[in-house]
Amino acid sequence: MKFIEVEDDLYRYIASQTESIGESASAILRRLLELPPLGEIRVEPSLTADHNLAATVVASPVVSAIKDELAEIKQELVQQPTQQPIQQLCQSSDEFNSLVEHPQVLEQKASIGRFLMILSLLYRQQPQQFANVLNVSGRDRLYFAKDEDTLLASGPSSKPKQIESTPYWVVTNSNNGMKCRILRKALLAMDCSGDVADQIIEQI
Amino acid sequence: MKFIEVEDDLYRYIASQTESIGESASAILRRLLELPPLGEIRVEPSLTADHNLAATVVASPVVSAIKDELAEIKQELVQQPTQQPIQQLCQSSDEFNSLVEHPQVLEQKASIGRFLMILSLLYRQQPQQFANVLNVSGRDRLYFAKDEDTLLASGPSSKPKQIESTPYWVVTNSNNGMKCRILRKALLAMDCSGDVADQIIEQI
DNA sequence: GATATGATCGTAGGGATACTTT
DNA sequence: ACAAAGTATCCCTACGATCATA
Numbered sequence: 258m259k260f261i262e263v264e265d266d267l268y269r270y271i272a273s274q275t276e277s278i279g280e281s282a283s284a285i286l287r288r289l290l291e292l293p294p295l296g297e298i299r300v301e302p303s304l305t306a307d308h309n310l311a312a313t314v315v316a317s318p319v320v321s322a323i324k325d326e327l328a329e330i331k332q333e334l335v336q337q338p339t340q341q342p343i344q345q346l347c348q349s350s351d352e353f354n355s356l357v358e359h360p361q362v363l364e365q366k367a368s369i370g371r372f373l374m375i376l377s378l379l380y381r382q383q384p385q386q387f388a389n390v391l392n393v394s395g396r397d398r399l400y401f402a403k404d405e406d407t408l409l410a411s412g413p414s415s416k417p418k419q420i421e422s423t424p425y426w427v428v429t430n431s432n433n434g435m436k437c438r439i440l441r442k443a444l445l446a447m448d449c450s451g452d453v454a455d456q457i458i459e460q461i
Numbered sequence: 462m463k464f465i466e467v468e469d470d471l472y473r474y475i476a477s478q479t480e481s482i483g484e485s486a487s488a489i490l491r492r493l494l495e496l497p498p499l500g501e502i503r504v505e506p507s508l509t510a511d512h513n514l515a516a517t518v519v520a521s522p523v524v525s526a527i528k529d530e531l532a533e534i535k536q537e538l539v540q541q542p543t544q545q546p547i548q549q550l551c552q553s554s555d556e557f558n559s560l561v562e563h564p565q566v567l568e569q570k571a572s573i574g575r576f577l578m579i580l581s582l583l584y585r586q587q588p589q590q591f592a593n594v595l596n597v598s599g600r601d602r603l604y605f606a607k608d609e610d611t612l613l614a615s616g617p618s619s620k621p622k623q624i625e626s627t628p629y630w631v632v633t634n635s636n637n638g639m640k641c642r643i644l645r646k647a648l649l650a651m652d653c654s655g656d657v658a659d660q661i662i663e664q665i
Numbered sequence: 666g667a668t669a670t671g672a673t674c675g676t677a678g679g680g681a682t683a684c685t686t687t
Numbered sequence: 688a689c690a691a692a693g694t695a696t697c698c699c700t701a702c703g704a705t706c707a708t709a
Contacts, residue, residue, distance in 0.1 A: 259472035260464045260565065261486035268463035270496065282465035290493055292474065360466050364568075369679060396686070396693050414695050416678090430695065432680055438692080571702065600670055600709075618672050620701090634672065636703055642669085 281360050352382045353449045357456045368461050369429060372436045373420055375457060379447065380423040387425065389446040393439065400428045400439050437461050464564055556586045557653045561660045572665050573633060576640045577624055579661060583651065584627040591629065593650040597643065604632045604643050641665050 263271070274285050286292075356362070356375055365371045380387045390401040398412035403424050408417035416430035431439065437458040444454040467475070478489050490496075560566070560579055569575045584591045594605040602616035607628050612621035620634040635643065641662040648658040 259469055260466045261472065261475065262462050262464055262559065263490060264487045265463055267487050267490060267496070268465065270494075271465065271490075283468045283471050286467060286471060286475075286490075290474075292471065360468075367679060398694070412694075416695095429678095430680085431693090432682080435693075436680090573702065602671070616671075620672095633701095634703085635670090636705080639670075640703090 280355060353453045362460055368433050368436060371461055372440060376427060377421045377423060380420060383447060386447045390443045393442040393446050402426050433461055462559060557657045566664055572637050572640060575665055576644060580631060581625045581627060584624060587651060590651045594647040597646040597650050606630050637665055
């Protein structure tokens with residue numbers, strides 16, 4: 258992972274292009290630059306940026322559609338330039354997918370950090386759906402709750418921790434296998450597909 | 462200035478789009494994204510569609526005309542209230558300043574992490590100047606070296622650690638006060654001003 | 666003394682292992 | 688009896704305050 262310095266207004270511009278909640282800078286830039294979403298970009302120094310963009314060439318019939326869109330844009334400009342667009346709701350599957358190889362997860366040194374970060378991002382993406390995790394529990398221990406004491410009451414040595422930037426707490430004293438099982442249950446409770454859940458817990 | 466994280470291949474792609482020597486990431490991105498070179502970009506969420514439009518445009522004469530029109534619209538959206546002079550001062554002082562409240566430093570949980578991250582960023586910014594830190598040492602212990610054994614030889618319990626993404630190692634077994642003193646010496650050795658150095662070590 | 670430096674060692678977090686239950 | 692899942696003890700490491708030394 259690298260980082261690059263950008264001027265403040267450029268930063269805000271990039272941030273404003275976020276299409277799904279919690280989207281990383283890389284994902285946004287890849288979309289804006291029309292680059293492949295994953296894997297190795299083959300750097301071809303002899304080509305200019307325009308060439309690369311032109312690589313995804315579209316046939317001319319599209320042009321008239323583009324013109325129409327242009328007209329719409331102008332219309333909007335004239336009418337209500339400050340109007341907020343309706344937040345485009347993207348499907349859950351995309352949101353779950355964004356948790357695979359998420360930079361904020363990858364940068365955690367320990368598995369407990371990745372575990373907590375994934376949960377935090379999950380909440381950020383779907384705060385209301387996240388409540389479903391309250392139904393996820395073990396044999397005689399709760400795994401999730403909205404306060405520390407509830408968890409301690411059901412399992413005194415569960416080492417509850419608050420999930421950053423959320424009102425939820427989660428059990429922490431477990432090996433990695435158990436972390437995966439807990440996380441998987443939580444993901445399924447939020448209607449994540451089994452396949453994607455498996456990819457996500459792979460990161461633990 | 463802000464910092465954004467990008468994946469390695471994306472970073473290389475952006476770097477490969479450099480058109481003039483020493484060009485900043487911002488300048489490259491502005492060109493690639495067809496944004497104005499300077500000043501405040503007014504973020505206009507209702508027009509997010511226009512980028513996708515531009516991205517799907519083909520490299521044909523008709524389309525380039527449309528592109529021009531698009532560029533004009535974008536220009537309209539841009540405010541340049543104060544024609545700021547080009548901030549070409551990107552010299553050392555700026556580079557040191559960027560280490561103050563740096564996001565990658567702030568996200569570290571422990572002081573040792575912040576300590577190591579600052580050093581890592583320092584190296585990234587000035588790899589050759591960084592060699593000066595080899596002159597920074599304690600009474601009878603070395604603080605920096607290019608390998609573990611050299612440090613261990615001068616202080617067997619110094620717990621040397623490699624500074625991430627650099628060929629340098631640094632002593633780790635010290636309290637926070639000592640970490641600050643070591644870091645300050647290192648900064649000064651690299652010609653950082655005392656004031657800025659103080660701000661930087663404040664983060665430890 | 667007072668200050669700077671070195672390194673021991675107490676503490677807490679993390680998670681493998683061992684134990685328990687189904 | 689065996690396997691698999693769940694629980695929690697407890698070992699290990701890292702951090703860094705504190706104590707020892709110059």
